[in-house]
Ligand SMILES: *[C@@H]1O[C@H](CO)[C@@H](O)[C@H](O)[C@H]1NC(C)=O
């Protein structure tokens with residue numbers, strides 16, 4: 219609290235005299251409230267009181283509502299505060315026999331919430347071209363006090379804490395109501411296209427319960443910009459699908475065209491497997507064009523290309539069965555169980571095989587008949603006993619393809635003129651002897667075997683091994 223003892227002259231003179239004249243110590247007067255916060259146009263009052271019994275006079279030094287009288291208190295009342303000079307404050311003084319003149323100052327804050335807060339574009343042409351400077355102006359009309367005003371900018375929901383504010387201009391007397399214009403500067407860009415801006419004015423007054431906040435209506439920014447293509451540079455598609463949806467952002471909206479080489483292609487047509495490769499997407503609007511290359515890979519399920527049957531030489535491996543597909547399929551073989559196609563095949567391994575080709579897109583299988591080729595084999599004992607008038611049996615000739623079998627009687631190579639022998643015909647008494655059996659199937663080397671044929675005459679059974687009759691029955695594969 220500030221207490222002075224002075225002579226009252228006029229408030230202006232008083233201030234200059236205070237330092238020299240004021241000498242006594244004052245106790246009072248006191249003002250309630252100690253500080254006055256009043257809205258422009260509202261009523262105001264302040265109560266000046268003194269505890270000094272020797273006071274002769276109490277009065278208010280003020281441009282409006284002045285009065286003075288004797289007594290211990292004096293009320294200052296204004297029905298409607300419209301005098302901005304009151305913001306300098308008013309004084310209550312007392313004149314007393316003991317303390318002389320005493321004075322107390324009451325600070326007054328007159329506030330006026332903004333009448334209107336608006337936002338607009340400086341030199342608005344409706345739309346901006348990318349790169350252009352944009353100035354947004356926030357106009358806060360008819361507000362006081364200026365030094366308690368804060369302006370906040372918002373882009374969408376986000377407060378711009380470090381907004382590049384180019385300037386703030388104030389119209390009117392700063393001790394009264396003012397109109398404040400704040401300019402925000404930004405560069406038109408595709409990111410700003412469609413952005414929403416607004417500004418908010420707030421009066422921050424201590425002692426006021428409610429927050430005095432007023433927002434402008436939102437303002438949308440429209441920016442013209444050349445197209446930007448949003449498309450992945452590598453795309454995998456299934457056969458029969460269409461080219462991907464490559465969006466191109468642009469204002470005005472861009473026209474998207476696809477090229478393969480220099481040939482324009484219809485993105486709506488179904489793709490075939492041979493349509494994979496490098497494409498160019500071009501997006502164009504009145505502001506320019508932009509291109510992007512897109513690698514298209516066409517995926518398709520496997521297709522097996524191998525014949526339904528195959529001949530394989532013994533000890534060779536299964537034939538190569540190629541499968542076409544993208545991604546390249548994995549080819550597996552099975553014959554009831556899985557089979558390693560790289561293992562050499564034995565003559566027993568012919569039969570029906572299943573080839574399966576599988577990739578990420580699908581699987582396909584095919585059955586295959588495998589025939590194993592192997593050279594002639596003769597199985598013949600060194601000696602054969604044949605009853606008279608019966609056919610020769612007991613020699614087996616195997617091979618694939620079935621070998622051609624030739625019999626010779628006598629010493630084979632050294633006796634090439636021997637007559638050809640038909641083992642199916644009945645053998646006579648005189649037909650015993652050494653026979654040579656040749657088996658041949660191209661391209662295999664021919665094989666031969668020599669057998670001693672003994673003819674057993676009727677009623678003259680020769681027992682070779684202690685009375686047992688030798689019966690040879692193997693005679694199946696000689697001729698197919
Ligand atoms: C002013 O203050 C005096 C002394 O405290 C009191 O009697 C009086 O009622 C007050 N007047 C008003 C209007 O508050």
Ligand SMILES: *[C@@H]1O[C@H](CO)[C@@H](O)[C@H](O)[C@H]1NC(C)=O
Nearest residue numbers: 219252253307323324325326
């Ligand atoms: C009144 O305002 C002046 C200057 O603004 C300040 O120095 C003083 O402390 C204020 N008095 C009260 C009682 O708030």
Ligand SMILES: *[C@@H]1O[C@H](CO)[C@@H](O)[C@H](O)[C@H]1NC(C)=O
Nearest residue numbers: 359360361389390395396397
């Ligand atoms: C101050 O307020 C008056 C009305 O009370 C108005 O006419 C005037 O335009 C305002 N001044 C400013 C700078 O806002």
Ligand SMILES: *[C@@H]1O[C@H](CO)[C@@H](O)[C@H](O)[C@H]1NC(C)=O
Nearest residue numbers: 355384385386387399400401
């Ligand atoms: C400040 O803004 C006003 C318009 O309100 C403009 O005329 C002036 O040139 C600007 N000053 C600067 C330095 O930007």
Ligand SMILES: *[C@@H]1O[C@H](CO)[C@@H](O)[C@H](O)[C@H]1NC(C)=O
Nearest residue numbers: 446447448449450463465467
């Ligand atoms: C590009 O397109 C994808 C898918 O349509 C989308 O998720 C993404 O946000 C877009 N990116 C840009 C920068 O527009």
Ligand SMILES: *[C@@H]1O[C@H](CO)[C@@H](O)[C@H](O)[C@H]1NC(C)=O
Nearest residue numbers: 455459460461462463464465
């Ligand atoms: C492309 O867009 C069209 C229409 O918006 C939609 O029907 C189609 O499914 C989209 N294709 C792809 C691959 O996203």
Ligand SMILES: *[C@@H]1O[C@H](CO)[C@@H](O)[C@H](O)[C@H]1NC(C)=O
Nearest residue numbers: 477498499500507508509510
């Ligand atoms: C895009 O491609 C078209 C056609 O090939 C060409 O005329 C144009 O100049 C290209 N634009 C850019 C930005 O590369």
Ligand SMILES: *[C@@H]1O[C@H](CO)[C@@H](O)[C@H](O)[C@H]1NC(C)=O
Nearest residue numbers: 552572573574581582583584
């Ligand atoms: C072969 O394909 C058929 C149908 O396409 C399927 O039923 C069968 O299980 C497949 N066989 C093998 C061995 O994959």
